[in-house]
Amino acid sequence: MTFERSPRIAVGPAPDERLVRAVTNGGGVPCDLGDAPDALIWTDGPDSFPDSLPLSVRWVQLPAAGVERWLSEGIIRANPQVTWTSAAGAYSAAVAEHALMLLLAGVRSLPAHLAATSWTPEAFYPTLGTLRGSTVGIIGAGGIGRALIPMLAALGAHALAVTRSGRPVPGAVETYPVERIDEIWPLADHFVVAAPSTTETEQLVGAAELAAMKPTAWVINVARGRLVDTDALVDALSQGSIAGAGLDVTDPEPLPDGHPLWSLPNAMITPHDSNPPAVRLPAYVDHVVENVTRFASGLDLVAAIDPSAGY
Structure with a gap:
């Protein structure tokens, strides 16, 4: 997908200033989820994900490398029109x-x-x-x-x-x-x-x-x-x-x-802390910049999820 304009990208559920800047740095325009965005950068888990996405959304970036819950709960398959990417590789x-x-x-x-x-x-x-x-x-x-x-x-x-x-x-x-x-x-x-x-x-x-x-x-x-x-x-x-x-x-x-x-x-x-918060967010920010840049340029996104493979 290519754009004649800068893509409009929402960050949610709660905007994070560093991720909003990442959208801008990647060539996107930050907007609210209710303003017909082209993409969504998600910052939380599946429990708070909206029941339905605006029809304008073509790409969703997830913050986790492992996406088994997103698949098992049917969230990804419920939105087949969307390209989903994980944070695989970022951490x-x-x-x-x-x-x-x-x-x-x-x-x-x-x-x-x-x-x-x-x-x-x-x-x-x-x-x-x-x-x-x-x-x-x-x-x-x-x-x-x-x-x-x-x-x-x-x-x-x-x-x-x-x-x-x-x-x-x-x-x-x-x-x-x-x-x-x-x-x-x-x-x-x-x-x-x-x-x-x-x-x-x-x-x-x-x-x-x-x-x-x-x-x-x-x-x-x-x-x-x-x-x-x-x-x-x-x-x-x-x-x-x-x-x-x-x-x-x-x-x-x-x-x-x-x-x-x-x-x-x-x-x-160790209590699942190989990727601690102090390290996780900066790495996610870098990952978002990379994928927003690719999305705005019509290039393949990094860490695209294949539902049939399970990751």
């Missing part, structure tokens, strides 16, 4: 950094060090490792995985990537299509789960997958909790069949008080 660097932090902490036995109350270095020697020379399987090498690969390379680690298509991912030693994912579990030393949440990826990492991993493997999940079978993970951690897990997301979420994962010494939990 990749921050989340990849968090994943690397969890992985390094696990490999270097940081939880055990933090729990120690006496100077006993020999107690840590059996579990202390390094990422240098190791192979990390990246399950879902989209924006987060692609941002993580050079971070791993800087530490001397290699990446095996799994994607839906199997097309080569830059920097990965090898890329596997999802149909060959079973090959990767015994090959890699550690795993980072960064795939989108869809019906096909639910409990992608279960008892069989955990059993196929090396006993020294750490599993890091920065995607959605439902991609990992929590009960199977608790069993694997309790039995020591894998070295540990670093989870920024859990199933259920929030993780209830008293859940076994809280007390397992080889489980690290």
